[in-house]
Amino acid sequence: xxxxxxxxxxxxxxxxxxxxxxxxxxxxxxxxxxxxxxxxxxxxxxxxxxxxxxxxxxxxxxxxxxxxxxxxxxxxxxxxxxxxxxxxxxxxxxxxxxxxxxxxxxxxxxxxxxxxxxxxxxxxxxxxxxxxxxxxxxxxxxxxxxxxxxxxxxxxxxxxxxxxxxxxxxxxxxxxxxxxxxxxxxxxxxxxxxxxxxxxxxxxxxxxxxxxxxxxxxxxxxxxxxxxxxxxxxxxxxxxxxxxxxxxxxxxxxxxxxxxxxxxxxxxxxxxxxxxxxxxx
Amino acid sequence: xxxxxxxxxxxxxxxxxxxxxxxxxxxxxxxxxxxxxxxxxxxxxxxxxxxxxxxxxxxxxxxxxxxxxxxxxxxxxxxxxxxxxxxxxxxxxxxxxxxxxxxxxxxxxxxxxxxxxxxxxxxxxxxxxxxxxxxxxxxxxxxxxxxxxxxxxxxxxxxxxxxxxxxxxxxxxxxxxxxxxxxxxxxxxxxxxxxxxxxxxxxxxxxxxxxxxxxxxxxxxxxxxxxxxxxxxxxxxxxxxxxxxxxxxxxxxxxxxxxxxxxxxxxxxxxxxxxxxxxxxxxxxxxxxxxxxxxxxxxxxxxxxxxxxxxxxxxxxxxxxxxxxxxxxxxxxxxxxxxxxxxxxxxxxxxxxxxxx
Numbered sequence: 234x235x236x237x238x239x240x241x242x243x244x245x246x247x248x249x250x251x252x253x254x255x256x257x258x259x260x261x262x263x264x265x266x267x268x269x270x271x272x273x274x275x276x277x278x279x280x281x282x283x284x285x286x287x288x289x290x291x292x293x294x295x296x297x298x299x300x301x302x303x304x305x306x307x308x309x310x311x312x313x314x315x316x317x318x319x320x321x322x323x324x325x326x327x328x329x330x331x332x333x334x335x336x337x338x339x340x341x342x343x344x345x346x347x348x349x350x351x352x353x354x355x356x357x358x359x360x361x362x363x364x365x366x367x368x369x370x371x372x373x374x375x376x377x378x379x380x381x382x383x384x385x386x387x388x389x390x391x392x393x394x395x396x397x398x399x400x401x402x403x404x405x406x407x408x409x410x411x412x413x414x415x416x417x418x419x420x421x422x423x424x425x426x427x428x429x430x431x432x433x434x435x436x437x438x439x440x441x442x443x444x445x446x447x448x449x450x451x452x453x454x455x456x457x458x459x460x461x462x463x464x465x466x467x468x469x470x471x472x473x474x475x476x477x478x479x480x481x482x483x484x485x486x487x488x489x490x491x492x493x494x495x496x497x498x499x500x501x502x503x504x505x506x507x508x509x510x511x512x513x514x
Numbered sequence: 515x516x517x518x519x520x521x522x523x524x525x526x527x528x529x530x531x532x533x534x535x536x537x538x539x540x541x542x543x544x545x546x547x548x549x550x551x552x553x554x555x556x557x558x559x560x561x562x563x564x565x566x567x568x569x570x571x572x573x574x575x576x577x578x579x580x581x582x583x584x585x586x587x588x589x590x591x592x593x594x595x596x597x598x599x600x601x602x603x604x605x606x607x608x609x610x611x612x613x614x615x616x617x618x619x620x621x622x623x624x625x626x627x628x629x630x631x632x633x634x635x636x637x638x639x640x641x642x643x644x645x646x647x648x649x650x651x652x653x654x655x656x657x658x659x660x661x662x663x664x665x666x667x668x669x670x671x672x673x674x675x676x677x678x679x680x681x682x683x684x685x686x687x688x689x690x691x692x693x694x695x696x697x698x699x700x701x702x703x704x705x706x707x708x709x710x711x712x713x714x715x716x717x718x719x720x721x722x723x724x725x726x727x728x729x730x731x732x733x734x735x736x737x738x739x740x741x742x743x744x745x746x747x748x749x750x751x752x753x754x755x756x757x758x759x760x761x762x763x764x765x766x767x768x769x770x771x772x773x774x775x776x777x778x779x780x781x782x783x784x785x786x787x788x789x790x791x792x793x794x795x796x797x798x799x800x801x802x803x804x805x806x807x808x809x810x811x812x813x814x815x816x817x818x819x820x821x822x823x824x825x826x827x828x829x830x831x832x833x834x835x836x837x838x839x840x841x842x843x844x845x846x847x848x849x850x851x852x853x854x855x856x857x858x859x860x861x862x863x864x865x866x867x868x869x870x871x
Contacts, residue, residue, distance in 0.1 A: 414614035
C-alpha cells in the first residue's frame, strides 16, 4: 500500500510541506501582500500624469533622497560600529558584559518617539552634546545630520544581533591559526574575520537600512522637518494624508516601496552570489 | 630546531590547580615527539605554550638556545595544526595553503605567482592535487586535516606542532594518516611535537613519547623503553594493561602470597618492606600446581579468546580484583584448563614500587 502511495507521489522526508506553504502564503497575503497591493492600486487610480507630477515634484524628490540617503549613511555607520560591538560582546568577558548586551536591545523596546525627544534634547544647540558640537560649529538637531543620529540609534540592534551569532560560531582557533601563520591583527581581521562575518553583516545592514527608510517616530522630533531640507518621505506621506491627498500619499509610498524592494533584492542577490562563491555551508 | 623547556609553570586564574607544574623537556632537532596523557593533564597547554598561544606563568622556552617565550606567536615561525582543522572556510584550498605567505610583510612576501606555485607544490606533497579550487566544506575530514598540515608547512616552520591532529577522524582514516604523517616527517625532517591521548598513536608514530600527568612530564623515552621500563606507577597503568600485586621484600627476594619470586639483578639492592608489584599480563607465567610452593595460587575464573591471545582471569586470595594473564593462542595447555582450576603464578618481568607511593 505504502509502496503504491509513494509511487504516485514522491514522499518527502520532512513532513508538513503542504500545510506550512499554505499557511505562509495566507499569512503573507493577509499581513503583507494585500495591504501593500492596495498601495499600488490606489496609485494606479491617479493615472500616469498625476504620478509623473508627484515624481517630478522637487519636494517629493528631496524627501525621498533624504530618506534613502540618511538611511544608507546610518546603516553604514551601524555596520562598522555594530560589528565592533558584536565583536567585543563575543570575544571578551568582563564585568557588566550582560548589561551591555541587554542595552543593545533597548532601541527595539523604546517607543521611537521617546528616543526622538531624548536625542533632540541631547543634540539641540542648548543640549549636553549639542552645546559642545555647537561650539565646534557643528549643528546636529534640525538638520539631516540629526536624522542620521536618530537612524543610527534605531538601527544598531539589527546589525549587532545579526552578526553576533556568526561571530560566536567562528571558532577562536581560526584566529589563532591566522596568528601562527604570521598574520598581523589587521590581516586576521580583514582576511579571516570580516569575510566570515560578511553575509550576516550584509543582513544586518539591510535590516537597519530598511528600518531607517521607514522610520518616522524618532526622526520627526530631531529633524526639524523643513521642506526640501530635513523633511523625510514618511513625513511627507503623513502631510499628504492630512491634506486629504490620498493619491499623492500612496504615490510616494509606492515609490518608496519600489526603491526599497530593489535595494533589498540587490542585497539578497549579493548574498546568494557570496554563498555560491564559497560553496555553501 | 632544538627546543628546550625549562621549569615551565602555568596557572590558570582561579582554578588553584596549575596546568603546568614545572615541565622540563628537551626536543632534539628533527625529532618526532608525542605528548601523551589523559585529558586535563596539561599536554595541550604545553603544546600551546611552545607555539606562543598560551603565556606560561614562569619558566623558559628556548628555540636553538634563543629565548622564545617573549616572542609573539606571529614571530615564532611555528606551524600549528588544530584538532578541528581551523581552516578558513571562505577561502579555497589553494588560498588556505597560501595564506601564511600572502600575509607576510611586503618586503618578504613572495610574488603572487610564486605563492601559487608553492601552495600547489605543498598540495601535491599532501596528495591533494586537483582539489585546489574546492572549499573546506566540500572536503572530507581527512582531506581537511591534510590541507591544514599543508597550510602550516607553507610558512617553512622551524617546528611543527599538532594538537590531537587525528582526534576528530574515524578509525580507518586515523590509521592511514598516521602512517602518512610518519612518512612525511621522514621526508621533510621538521622537528615535530604532537599531542594525543591515543597511546597506540603515540607509540607507533613517535621517536620519543613524553607521558604528561598533572602538569608534569612523568617520563620521556622511546616507545619500547617506555613500555618495557615505565618509571612510575602512573606510566605503568597508563600504557597498556597491568596487574598490581602486593608483595613483601626480604632477603633479596619478593614474596607474593608467601611464595618467593626471584628478583632481577637490578632490583637486588631493594630495601626490605612492603611493595607493589607491577606486572604486565603477558609477563606472568602459569603452571599447573604440582609441588607446593612453586608459586602463588590463583583460581581460574574466566577464559576469553581475543585475536591471537588468550586472556585468563585468576582470583588470588590476597586482592579483591582478579588478575589478568595473557597467553599466546598457540600455547597448548589452556584448552585443558577449566573454571575453578588452581594454577600457580610466577612473574618473569616486573617492577616494584614502594607501597606508600
